[in-house]
Amino acid sequence: MKHTISVLLQNKPGVLSRVTGLFSGRGFNIESLCVAETLDPNVSCLTVVSRGDDTIIEQITKQLNKLIDVIKVTEITDKDYVEREMVLIRVKAEAHTRAEVLRVVDIFRGKVVDVSAKSYAIELTGSASKIQAVLDILRPIGIKEIVRTGIIAMGRATKTK
Amino acid sequence: MGKISGSQAIVKCLLEQGVKTIFGYPGGAVLDLYDALMDSEITNVLVRHEQGAVHAADGFARVSGEVGVALLTSGPGATNGVTGIATAYMDSIPIVILTGQVPRALIGNDAFQEVDIVGITRPCTKHNYLVNNVEDLVPTLREAFHIARTGRPGPVLVDLPKDLVATKLTYPEITPIHISSYQPTYNPHPVQIEKACKRIMKATRPVLYVGGGVILSNSSNELTELARKLSIPVTMTLMGLGAFPGTDELSMGMLGMHGTYTANMAVAECDLLIAVGARFDDRVTGKLSEFASKAEIIHIDIDPTSISKNVKVDIPIVADCKNALKAINKWFDTQSNFSLEEEANRHKPWFDTIKEWTTKHPLAYRENNSIIKPQYIIETIHRLTEGKAIITTEVGQNQMWAAQFHKFDYPRHFVTSGGLGTMGFGLPAAIGAQMAFPDRTVIDIAGDGSIQMNIQELATARQFNCPVKIAILNNGYLGMVRQWQELFYNKRYSSTTMDVTPDFVELAKAYGAVGLRATKKSEVEPVIKEALATKNLVIMDFKIEREEGVYPMVPAGKATTEMLLV
Numbered sequence: 001m002k003h004t005i006s007v008l009l010q011n012k013p014g015v016l017s018r019v020t021g022l023f024s025g026r027g028f029n030i031e032s033l034c035v036a037e038t039l040d041p042n043v044s045c046l047t048v049v050s051r052g053d054d055t056i057i058e059q060i061t062k063q064l065n066k067l068i069d070v071i072k073v074t075e076i077t078d079k080d081y082v083e084r085e086m087v088l089i090r091v092k093a094e095a096h097t098r099a100e101v102l103r104v105v106d107i108f109r110g111k112v113v114d115v116s117a118k119s120y121a122i123e124l125t126g127s128a129s130k131i132q133a134v135l136d137i138l139r140p141i142g143i144k145e146i147v148r149t150g151i152i153a154m155g156r157a158t159k160t161k
Numbered sequence: 162m163g164k165i166s167g168s169q170a171i172v173k174c175l176l177e178q179g180v181k182t183i184f185g186y187p188g189g190a191v192l193d194l195y196d197a198l199m200d201s202e203i204t205n206v207l208v209r210h211e212q213g214a215v216h217a218a219d220g221f222a223r224v225s226g227e228v229g230v231a232l233l234t235s236g237p238g239a240t241n242g243v244t245g246i247a248t249a250y251m252d253s254i255p256i257v258i259l260t261g262q263v264p265r266a267l268i269g270n271d272a273f274q275e276v277d278i279v280g281i282t283r284p285c286t287k288h289n290y291l292v293n294n295v296e297d298l299v300p301t302l303r304e305a306f307h308i309a310r311t312g313r314p315g316p317v318l319v320d321l322p323k324d325l326v327a328t329k330l331t332y333p334e335i336t337p338i339h340i341s342s343y344q345p346t347y348n349p350h351p352v353q354i355e356k357a358c359k360r361i362m363k364a365t366r367p368v369l370y371v372g373g374g375v376i377l378s379n380s381s382n383e384l385t386e387l388a389r390k391l392s393i394p395v396t397m398t399l400m401g402l403g404a405f406p407g408t409d410e411l412s413m414g415m416l417g418m419h420g421t422y423t424a425n426m427a428v429a430e431c432d433l434l435i436a437v438g439a440r441f442d443d444r445v446t447g448k449l450s451e452f453a454s455k456a457e458i459i460h461i462d463i464d465p466t467s468i469s470k471n472v473k474v475d476i477p478i479v480a481d482c483k484n485a486l487k488a489i490n491k492w493f494d495t496q497s498n499f500s501l502e503e504e505a506n507r508h509k510p511w512f513d514t515i516k517e518w519t520t521k522h523p524l525a526y527r528e529n530n531s532i533i534k535p536q537y538i539i540e541t542i543h544r545l546t547e548g549k550a551i552i553t554t555e556v557g558q559n560q561m562w563a564a565q566f567h568k569f570d571y572p573r574h575f576v577t578s579g580g581l582g583t584m585g586f587g588l589p590a591a592i593g594a595q596m597a598f599p600d601r602t603v604i605d606i607a608g609d610g611s612i613q614m615n616i617q618e619l620a621t622a623r624q625f626n627c628p629v630k631i632a633i634l635n636n637g638y639l640g641m642v643r644q645w646q647e648l649f650y651n652k653r654y655s656s657t658t659m660d661v662t663p664d665f666v667e668l669a670k671a672y673g674a675v676g677l678r679a680t681k682k683s684e685v686e687p688v689i690k691e692a693l694a695t696k697n698l699v700i701m702d703f704k705i706e707r708e709e710g711v712y713p714m715v716p717a718g719k720a721t722t723e724m725l726l727v
Contacts, residue, residue: 010342014291018283025284055469062466068288068308071342 002031003057004049004076004083004151010069011037011044018067019046028052028060032085032150043071047152076153083153086125088113089134092142093120101141108134119144167298167326168197171259174302175203177335180230182596184208184217188234189274190261190323195232206596206625209617211238213589215245216615218256220590222249223576224551225597226379228309229256235263235323236274240281244583246316247285251580252400253377255314257305258286264324265293279320287315295328307338312345313464314377345463349480349488357435357459357476358492362499364433366511367393370416370445373400373579374438374462374482376572381405383486384437390493392505394515396424398439399564400579407568408548413515414524417445418715419561422522425713425721427515428453436460436474438482440467442580451720461485524565525727526709533682533705535559535634539566541686542604542632545693550602551576551594555587555611558640561711563606585614588631592618595627602630602693609635609662619672622698630692631700633665636707644710648725665702674698 009015016035023030028050035046050060057075064073076083093101098120105112105122108130114121124134128151135143165173171194175183184206187195198205208214211233218229233242239260249256263272268291279291288308290301298321305317361367375384381404388395388411395405396416405412416424428434434456439445446452449471460467460474461482468477478485493499526536539562542550552567553576554560560577569575576594578586591605605612612633622629634640643657669676675697679688685703692699713724 014279014283017280021283059466059470066464066466068340068343 001053002049002051004047004153005057005061005064006074006076006153007046007048007064008038008071009044009046010071011042012069015044015069016046018069019048019064022063022067023048023050023060026059026063028056032148034150034152047076047150049151081153081155083127083151084125085128085131085151086123086149087131087134088147089122089124089138089143090114090145091120091122091138092118092144094118097141101138104134104137110134164329164331166193166197167295167321167328167330168193170299170330170332171302171321171326172197172201172203173332174299175230176201178303178306179227182206182221183230183232184214184221184593185232186211186214186234186238188238188261190235190238190263191232193323193326194259194261194321204596205232206592206621208589208621210615211241212245212585213592213615213618213621215242215256215258216248216583216586216589217593217596217621218258219245219249219254220553220576220593221597222254222256222593223590224573224594226573227255227597228306229254229593230259231256232259233261234274235261235278236276238274239278240276243281243285246282246318248578248581248583248586249316250285250287252373252578253314254316255309256316257302257309258316258318260318260320262291262320262322265322266324268322278318282318285316286318287313289318289320291320292322292325295325295330298325298330299333303335304338304340307340308343312343346465346479347463347481347484349461349478349485351488353476353478354485354488354492357478358489360433360457360459360476361391361435365507366431367391367433367435367508368427368431368456369393369395369405370398370428370434370436370439371395371401371404372398372437372439375401375404376438378438378463378482379572380438380483380486381572383483383490387486387490390490390501392501392508392512393435394427394512396420396427398442398445398579399577401439402564402575403569403572404438406570408570413519415564417721418447419565419711419713420445420721421524421565422713422724422726423515423518425715425724426518429455429720429722430514431456434458436462437486438462441471443471446471447715447719447721447723451722522713522726526712527727529682529706531681533679533685533703535562535703535705535709536566537682538632538634538685538689538703538705539563539606541689543567545686545689546602546604550574550604551591551598553577553587553591553594553603553605555605555607555614556582556584557608557611557642558644558709558711559606559608559611559634561641562634565711584611587611588615588629589618589621591629591631592622592625592627595622595629596625603627604630604632607631607633608640609633609637609665610639610659612665616668619669619674619698623673628695628697628699631698632689633700633702634705635662635665635702636705636709637662638707641711643708647708647710648714648716665700669698669700672698674700676700676702678702678704680704
């Protein structure tokens, strides 16, 4: 089962290495990883996607918490969080498929960021399921290259007072 | 206040932290530091290999409860210390390792004697630092000591660039340490304590499974009170030996791969397993699916990652063992409808079963009237020292026989590399222990293989007047590996026969120490007596039975009830 974990860390050199070292040292796999500064320049937020059953995820969470530089570890669930990922896709765009590609981009509210005689590069942002949908639609047309950022997430604000 | 150099600040900080002895080996990157140390009151134990320095700091910490300190130079000095650091990490020992580093401008340049020791030790330290600004120097050191000694203790490394320690600074005032991202839980949750106590009251076949955490948290008294008050039999892990008196009638001895028959059977048949400061290591559990399969499990540990890591726990209590045990004792003390005699009576059938197991399969070995049996040596050492000496061990059969046949009644008297199993640990650790307690008897139980791994530390022991007694259980083999080859590889002794071994008696003399030898059983006691009476470093070379085995033994992958017996 896929799990998304958000980790708040001290923004110091070597801290990222500790986190990734923890994963590799214990045989936990990292599917994607995204990290940057937060409002507080001394704190970074790292979002990591890993796969495993509940016991494995519990161990990962506890081991992360044990690191001296880790401030907080939260597991993300769809209900309480907004999640987004950005992807750049280079799609084959021959004469007979160019229009179709542009239509798909429009439907998914993406943007064309690069053009060539035979291809378009598309920038798209969305949830993991939206990204997956776009890739599924574009695959038959011909995807030449994908670069993904990995998921980031933020808690939803409470709607009631 | 005037400005002092980084090195002088480091010395001042060590003294501020209560450090009076450090173990180390100089080199280019730490010249400044050693110069500053020369004028201080700190004793610098010069070892003969950096691995020895870290093991000595480790042994010092284990027996004294204080933070051990090692000082190594950059490059090969630091890498030589890695085994020692990993040893301390696996056994949760509080040590601070100071390593020299090339000047900041040269870092990352493949400079002479440069290694990324912070990168190399990231997985085997509790935490580590590279100091980049001189204002961070003293706060980092203070933080390093704090992290080493609090929560679940562990080794902390501080990498010190050569130019930084030469820079001048104003020594900062002490401020309270507050690391927002590091807040261990020391106090148990009262709800969990109550749950645990109520469950204990219902148990008819309880067992206390006690590990190194009880010794690290100095809670032997609270544990002993609990076991006796509630009449619960106790079994100890290798790291927990001494946490509960081994000669007490409630003690079932060590459990696990080479534990007693009684201890392993009791754990398999108990209905409540109370784990205190232990981590369900694979040497203890054997086949996980069958470990304590009839029991509910209460687990008291300061480290949440140890709880439910290998074995599902029913009542987890994250806390310092001492606080948790105190809370449990207090809960029972305030129970009005609770009587000690009733508890003892309720457990009587269980104790009868336990006694049957011990009668059927006591810890034993085939005695011999002339050939020296290693178990006899251990028993004799225990008898002649009244169990009061500090015993360090190397690793392998020597270590297991020491754990089995020497009953430890006091904590911090058994110093052994449990988690990593590092051969060559015993001698330098004994030196560290002796430096902590110059007036106590310190004995290193070694094998002829292990002792050669850090044999150079004989010089250290001599230079610093450490009258350690080394008992070499000499069988000409790498014993433990040979035993596995005998049992599982058709006695194919591949690379376990040491055809060449030095004459240890002559070697002792070469170092200015005393060398004694025993080749017959009748010579064992006189040799040990003479060693104990000698005010010098002593090597006792015991030529023992060559193919003796450690039993009981739970083969790898088997349940702990499937023991091979003598």
